[in-house]
Amino acid sequence: MSWNIKDYPDSMKNLDEVVREEAIGIANGLLDEGFEAGRAIPIAVARAKKTYGDDNPIRHVVPHSDGWAIKKEKTQRASGIFNTKKEALKKAQQMASEEHTRLIIHRQDGKIEKHQTFE
Template structure:
């Protein structure tokens, strides 16, 4: 029987929404591949927590009052500020590549232009 957001293992009850959904998806996939349920659940929870951590470690290139800023996801303050988007983009790509994470590039109006993934 496949798990879902209404019917999931007891050990997932304290996981928050996106983490729980990811854990359920991974656990279902592992069970389909032949893993034992208990082992699937443990692996799925670990993988889901890792996935959420990766999502929050990504960089964003965003407009700033002084030009363009590089920020971590969910960070209040910019890590770097540049006067041009080109300079900021070069630094953001370098940071993302070195840390093997993704980069979300925004337009001047704040909407997302594109995303680059540097994970190996």
């Protein structure tokens, strides 16, 4: 049995999307190593939360009425506003690299384009 973004354990349903994706990947890896699901799930959730939880704020590059903004996850205020996505992305990558965190880049329509991890 392996899980995916549409079919995953109920215990992962309240996780943030990014944390859930990571937990699913970790859990699948643990299953491949021979762990039972009942053991793999809590380990995967704990590891994903440790990596991408509140102690390690995720940054987002998002469209803004004045161009593009960088925002920390779960905040309303932008860390910076830029004329172009390229400028915002460059600064966001620098910030995420210094913080050893994850960066989520959005498209103009607000949907997620890609993830980058800086460890």
